[in-house]
Amino acid sequence: MDFTFTDDQLLFCKSVQEFLQQEVTPAAVRKSWELDTGRSDERWQQLVNLGVTAMLVPEQFGGLGMNELDFVLLAQACGQVALPEPLVETALVATPLLATLAQRDSRCASLLEKIATGERKIAIGHAANNLVCDAHVADFLLLPSGNQIHLVPRDQVKLVAQASVDPSRRLFAVEWSANDETCLVSGPEGVALLAATLNRGALGAAAQLIGLAEAMVQMTVKYTSDRHQFGKPIGSNQALKHHMANCAVKIEFAKPTLYRAAYTVSKRPVHADFAVSHAKVAAGEAALLAAKNSIQSHGAMGYTWECDLHIFMKRAWALDKFWGHAGFHKSRLHQWLMNPNAKIGADKTFGEQVA
Amino acid sequence: MDLNYTAEQIAFRKEVRSWLEQHVPARPLQSFDTKEGFEQHRQWEQTLAKGNWGMVTWPKEYGGRGCNLIEWLIFEEEYYRAQAPLRVNQNGIFLLGPTLMEYGTPEQKARFITKMASGEEMWAQGWSEPGAGSDMAAIRSKAIRDGDEYVINGQKVWSTRAVFADWVFCIFRTDPASDKHHGLSFIFVPLNAPGVTVRPIPQLNGLPGFAEIFFDDVRVPVANRLGNEGQGWNIAMSTAGFERGLMLRSPARFQETAKRLVALYREHRNDIVDLSIEDAVVKSFMDAEAYALATYQTASRLMSGGKIGPESSVNKIFWSELDQHMHETAMSILAARAELLPHSSAAGDVGTWLDGFLFAQSGPIYAGTNEIQRNIIAERMLGMPRK
Ligand SMILES: Cc1cc2nc3c(=O)[nH]c(=O)nc-3n(C[C@H](O)[C@H](O)[C@H](O)COP(=O)(O)OP(=O)(O)OC[C@H]3O[C@@H](n4cnc5c(N)ncnc54)[C@H](O)[C@@H]3O)c2cc1C
Numbered sequence: 001m002d003f004t005f006t007d008d009q010l011l012f013c014k015s016v017q018e019f020l021q022q023e024v025t026p027a028a029v030r031k032s033w034e035l036d037t038g039r040s041d042e043r044w045q046q047l048v049n050l051g052v053t054a055m056l057v058p059e060q061f062g063g064l065g066m067n068e069l070d071f072v073l074l075a076q077a078c079g080q081v082a083l084p085e086p087l088v089e090t091a092l093v094a095t096p097l098l099a100t101l102a103q104r105d106s107r108c109a110s111l112l113e114k115i116a117t118g119e120r121k122i123a124i125g126h127a128a129n130n131l132v133c134d135a136h137v138a139d140f141l142l143l144p145s146g147n148q149i150h151l152v153p154r155d156q157v158k159l160v161a162q163a164s165v166d167p168s169r170r171l172f173a174v175e176w177s178a179n180d181e182t183c184l185v186s187g188p189e190g191v192a193l194l195a196a197t198l199n200r201g202a203l204g205a206a207a208q209l210i211g212l213a214e215a216m217v218q219m220t221v222k223y224t225s226d227r228h229q230f231g232k233p234i235g236s237n238q239a240l241k242h243h244m245a246n247c248a249v250k251i252e253f254a255k256p257t258l259y260r261a262a263y264t265v266s267k268r269p270v271h272a273d274f275a276v277s278h279a280k281v282a283a284g285e286a287a288l289l290a291a292k293n294s295i296q297s298h299g300a301m302g303y304t305w306e307c308d309l310h311i312f313m314k315r316a317w318a319l320d321k322f323w324g325h326a327g328f329h330k331s332r333l334h335q336w337l338m339n340p341n342a343k344i345g346a347d348k349t350f351g352e353q354v355a
Numbered sequence: 356m357d358l359n360y361t362a363e364q365i366a367f368r369k370e371v372r373s374w375l376e377q378h379v380p381a382r383p384l385q386s387f388d389t390k391e392g393f394e395q396h397r398q399w400e401q402t403l404a405k406g407n408w409g410m411v412t413w414p415k416e417y418g419g420r421g422c423n424l425i426e427w428l429i430f431e432e433e434y435y436r437a438q439a440p441l442r443v444n445q446n447g448i449f450l451l452g453p454t455l456m457e458y459g460t461p462e463q464k465a466r467f468i469t470k471m472a473s474g475e476e477m478w479a480q481g482w483s484e485p486g487a488g489s490d491m492a493a494i495r496s497k498a499i500r501d502g503d504e505y506v507i508n509g510q511k512v513w514s515t516r517a518v519f520a521d522w523v524f525c526i527f528r529t530d531p532a533s534d535k536h537h538g539l540s541f542i543f544v545p546l547n548a549p550g551v552t553v554r555p556i557p558q559l560n561g562l563p564g565f566a567e568i569f570f571d572d573v574r575v576p577v578a579n580r581l582g583n584e585g586q587g588w589n590i591a592m593s594t595a596g597f598e599r600g601l602m603l604r605s606p607a608r609f610q611e612t613a614k615r616l617v618a619l620y621r622e623h624r625n626d627i628v629d630l631s632i633e634d635a636v637v638k639s640f641m642d643a644e645a646y647a648l649a650t651y652q653t654a655s656r657l658m659s660g661g662k663i664g665p666e667s668s669v670n671k672i673f674w675s676e677l678d679q680h681m682h683e684t685a686m687s688i689l690a691a692r693a694e695l696l697p698h699s700s701a702a703g704d705v706g707t708w709l710d711g712f713l714f715a716q717s718g719p720i721y722a723g724t725n726e727i728q729r730n731i732i733a734e735r736m737l738g739m740p741r742k
Binding site: 004190224232235236238240241242244246249252253257259260266278284333334338349350353 | 360361364366368425432433435436610613614621633634642644645647648652658667669672708728730732733734739742
């Protein structure tokens with residue numbers, strides 16, 4: 001029993017985090033809003049060079065052969081800077097799905113190799129979301145159709161852009177028709193893979209939500225230390241201190257649920273529904289509270305387009321509802337817990353473990 | 356990260372479980388806030404000590420087993436699962452014990468730890484005073500040096516279990532010219548010393564769970580001082596770290612309450628019309644689970660050389676509010692019967708929920724109020740301006 005990350009995991013995360021903090025400043029995020037695609041090819045290539053798109057690609061396809069647990073801290077770091085590029089959806093959600101199919105499907109195998117090198121981009125749809133993020137910059141789309149999953153070149157679909165409140169998010173309704181040629185998998189296996197995809201999507205969203213919450217608290221601590229009223233920093237007032245302390249409590253207790261979810265998805269996927277839903281609900285609550293308390297602590301400044309806070313707030317509001325809203329995940333928890341056979345109790349935090 | 360128990364850890368769990376199955380009293384003991392109940396609990400402590408289960412994390416020389424923190428968590432999980440009695444000597448074993456090991460002289464360790472572990476000597480904590488609650492640095496009770504002794508005058512209040520305990524560990528002002536957190540020292544006083552008067556204070560449930568202690572020219576040897584003169588504040592803060600941090604409230608306690616809450620809800624599900632109740636039950640369960648996960652995370656970190664920091668304040672807020680929420684939810688399920696004392700004939704299965712509900716009201720107050728914890732988090736963890 002050891003609930004810590006390895007030094008390697010922490011080190012890798014730190015190097016990527018440093019890059020992100022340096023490159024993906026609020027000013028840089030605003031700049032990407034001006035771009036047609038909203039996405040910086042240059043930044044994507046830099047991320048590829050750091051190896052992050054290759055992390056979950058199996059070694060035999062030119063990747064690093066890592067897992068969701070290795071990636072979860074990076075996903076959190078993406079949230080901390082509100083990264084506009086779809087790194088989490090690509091590396092943590094689409095890649096493992098392709099990897100599952102790559103052994104028997106050469107299309108998936110070759111696509112994986114090219115995702116690792118940055119030559120190809122992928123977007124992923126799911127019934128939980130309706131819309132597909134970043135479909136416009138993808139070469140291929142992974143799309144569900146009933147119990148099937150299809151791999152469709154972008155030039156075979158019609159994209160209808162849907163504007164989000166978060167100017168960083170680029171969402172599309174996808175019009176397409178399924179055919180045998182594009183179908184990768186169907187039947188019970190398709191259902192299982194779609195379910196696993198939902199869990200990875202929710203895991204990635206939860207990680208980003210926690211990162212976003214941390215960023216909002218950090219911004220607010222700085223703002224309330226600098227801004228003076230009544231001859232002293234507004235942050236010296238207890239009401240504001242307690243707003244931030246409440247966020248810290250939510251964040252600190254969401255984190256271990258996130259890390260358990262990442263572990264469970266990578267090591268015991270059959271038990272992942274419960275762990276992932278717990279993390280998604282806890283992370284969503286932390287991020288929503290951080291948004292609410294942060295805007296309040298900023299006063300009118302927080303209600304402006306100019307203040308960087310909305311970069312993070314809007315992402316939090318969006319991701320809280322993406323890959324399953326709170327109602328969806330809570331209902332999974334309810335079902336699990338209300339089952340008379342549910343194995344619960346102090347000795348079963350990590351499931352039933354007997355010799 | 357490896358969230359599997361090792362074969363040794365699983366074997367340890369089995370060993371704990373089977374010992375508890377054989378030894379936990381079949382019928383619940385009386386409240387330790389009654390004289391009889393206190394003695395029953397003292398005997399239980401002695402039973403634990405005889406099996407070397409009193410404080411599993413302590414070194415073997417003090418009656419422990421030298422267990423690491425993961426094993427401690429396993430022990431606690433089994434302990435609450437078995438519904439074993441609450442620990443009457445918790446102020447001693449969870450708070451003073453670890454502090455003694457860090458700051459005590461070899462003589463003090465030999466003298467005090469062993470008897471604490473064996474259940475022979477029960478401890479109370481004497482820090483708060485009428486004028487020093489949240490502002491503990493306002494302590495005014497004095498211990499003035501006179502040769503090899505201190506002469507103590509003043510008053511402590513809210514001292515848990517002091518009515519029946521044998522000793523109290525206190526913070527006194529040893530430098531009368533000092534103020535705030537300077538000039539304080541950490542001193543042990545036997546509660547039967549001449550000049551000590553203990554006045555019981557009934558709590559919400561009517562039982563004398565804490566007491567006021569008056570000191571009137573009480574003399575104790577200088578050897579009863581822990582650490583250096585004037586070091587009292589720092590030592591107290593490290594004790595408070597244990598109190599809020601890891602040891603005082605292990606997650607198993609809340610997980611077992613959550614489990615009982617789920618059972619209570621399932622039983623009454625068909626009569627419940629308030630749709631928010633099921634959500635509160637699930638939330639309680641998830642939060643108890645999150646507290647366990649966070650504790651495993653902290654334990655793992657401490658075992659690989661980390662130190663406990665401001666997370667002890669975050670913990671304290673979380674568990675105390677969780678406990679309140681769980682009991683509020685149980686009261687909502689019991690509805691009109693919730694107010695009934697368990698011996699009333701119409702009480703049905705109200706059980707210990709009301710008792711727990713009353714006690715849960717004190718969680719956000721003791722061990723440093725939650726408002727004070729929020730100040731600490733904002734200032735020391737997040738770096739917000741003090742003034
Ligand atoms: C069940 C129980 C057991 C206890 N056991 C012991 C024991 O064994 N030994 C012992 O020494 N003490 C014990 N205490 C006392 C406990 O430590 C104090 O109650 C606590 O420190 C608060 O002090 P107070 O009660 O004087 O409240 P006060 O300090 O008067 O506080 C009253 C209210 O004002 C708020 N407040 C005060 N100052 C601030 C501030 N700066 N910012 C914001 N809000 C503030 C508090 O948060 C609280 O809500 C126990 C208390 C309880 C309830």
